[in-house]
Amino acid sequence: MTDNIAAGPHTDGYLGDPAVRAEWDHRYADRQQLWSGRPNGALVAEVAGLTPGRVLDIGCGEGADAVWLARGGWDVTALEVSGVALERAAGHARDAGVAIHWVHATLTEAALPPASFDLVSAQYPALLRTPDAAAERALLAAVAPGGVLLLVHHAGMDTQHADDGGFDPADYVWPSMVADLLDDDWEIEVDEQRPRVAPDGGAGAHHTDDLVLRVRRLR
Numbered sequence: 001m002t003d004n005i006a007a008g009p010h011t012d013g014y015l016g017d018p019a020v021r022a023e024w025d026h027r028y029a030d031r032q033q034l035w036s037g038r039p040n041g042a043l044v045a046e047v048a049g050l051t052p053g054r055v056l057d058i059g060c061g062e063g064a065d066a067v068w069l070a071r072g073g074w075d076v077t078a079l080e081v082s083g084v085a086l087e088r089a090a091g092h093a094r095d096a097g098v099a100i101h102w103v104h105a106t107l108t109e110a111a112l113p114p115a116s117f118d119l120v121s122a123q124y125p126a127l128l129r130t131p132d133a134a135a136e137r138a139l140l141a142a143v144a145p146g147g148v149l150l151l152v153h154h155a156g157m158d159t160q161h162a163d164d165g166g167f168d169p170a171d172y173v174w175p176s177m178v179a180d181l182l183d184d185d186w187e188i189e190v191d192e193q194r195p196r197v198a199p200d201g202g203a204g205a206h207h208t209d210d211l212v213l214r215v216r217r218l219r
Contacts, residue, residue, distance in 0.1 A: 013104060014081075014083065014104045014105060015104070015105035015106065015109040015110060015111070016081060016105050016106030016108075016109040016110075017106060020081050020106060020128075021081050021082065021083065024081050024082035024084075024085065025082050025083060025084045027082070028062075028082050028084035028085045028088070029084050033062065033088075038064055039064050039065050039068035039069075040064075040065055040123045040124075040152065041196065041197025042123070042150075042152040042194075042196070042197065042210050042212055043065055043068075043121055043123055043150065043152070044068070044197075045197065046150050046190070046212070046214055047069070047072070047119070047121075047150075050118075050119060050148065051118075052069075052072055052073035052074045052075075053074065053075065053117075053118030053119065053147075054074070054075045054077070054116060054117045054118050054119075054144070055069050055074045055075065055076050055077070055117060055118065055119040055120070055121060056077050056078075056079065056112065056117040056119070056120045056121065056142055057069065057076060057077070057078040057079065057121050057123075058079050058107055058120065058121065058122040058125055058127075058139070059079065059080060059081075059122065059123070059124075059125040059126065059127075060078035060079060060080045060085070060086075060089055061080065061082075061085050061089065062085055062088045062089050062092065063078065063085075063088065063089025063090070063092045063093055063100070064092070065121065065123060066078040066089060066093065066100050067089075067092055067093055067096045067098055067100070069121075070093070070096070070098035070099065070100055071096065071098060074119070075101075076098075076100045076101065077100075077101040077102075077103060077112075077117070078100050078101070078102055078103065079103040079105060079107060079110055079112075080102075080103075080104065081104075081105070081106055083104060086102055086104055089102070090102065107125075107127060107135055107138045107139070108130075108134045108135055108138050110138075112138075112142050114141050114142065115141065115142070115143065115144050115145065115217075116142070116144055117142050117143060117144055117147055118144055118146070118147040118148070119147060119148050119149075119150065120139060120142045120143050120147070120148070120149045120150070121150050122139060122149075122150070122151045122152070123150075123152050124152060124153055124154060125151075125153075125173070126172060127139075127172060127173040128171060128172060128173070129170070129171055129172060129173055129177070133177070133181065135173050136173055136177055136178045136181055137181065139151065139178060140178065140181060140182075140186075140217075143217045144217065145217055145218070145219050146216070146217065146218075147216070147217050148189075148214060148215070148216050148217075149178070149213075149214070149215050149216075149217070150212075150213075150214050151175050151178055151212075151213045151214075152175075152210050152211065152212050152213075153174055153175055153210070153211045154196075154209075154210065154211070155193045155196075155208075155209035155210060155211045156209065157169055157174075174211070175191070175211045175212075175213035178213060178215075179191060179213060179215075182215060184218075185217060185218055185219050186215050186216065186217055186218065187215065187216045187218055188213075188214075188215050189214045189215060189216055190212050190213065190214035191212070191213050191214075192211075192212055193209055193210065193211055193212075194209065194210055194212060195208065195209055195210075196208055196209055196210045
């Protein structure tokens with residue numbers, strides 16, 4: 001399930017729905033580079049005041065956030081469904097000379113150690129909704145006491161109608177759904193819409209505003 005940077009990720013040990021892996025492998029294989037290669041602006045802004053510790057990067061893609069966090073002193077576990085993306089991410093980490101623990105799985109199948117990450121970062125994640133809110137609960141369950149969950153998404157997408165390409169926002173998890181699950185064990189530090197600080201280039205560059213949810217686990 002996990003590995004270090006020397007050997008690279010075990011992309012044949014995938015844990016999750018094969019159809020989800022195939023969909024994302026196809027998206028990544030269709031381009032030599034899908035994303036900008038730079039860390040997400042909201043992550044950079046929100047992590048600035050945090051003391052580095054253990055971080056879980058959910059949907060790490062080609063590894064820009066994971067590499068940036070590792071360079072900043074974080075102990076990084078990076079999770080991704082696409083083996084194509086993980087291979088690229090591992091290459092970027094090798095080039096940067098940083099060690100990252102790779103997990104090739106969906107969030108709900110990853111069997112991550114509970115309550116063990118000082119920061120859980122989910123930047124524009126494509127997390128599928130289920131009747132039992134499994135993805136939302138998995139996000140919260142990974143955060144250690146005193147730790148932070150940072151969930152960032154594209155503003156306005158959650159209210160759109162299904163498009164001709166088959167994308168239906170009702171199928172996915174949005175920050176408000178995670179906020180609805182919070183109890184007295186959590187403190188909301190940021191819950192707002194703000195202009196997006198977008199890296200130049202890469203897919204998704206046309207989005208102009210972010211929804212930013214930052215919550216801290218008190219106990």
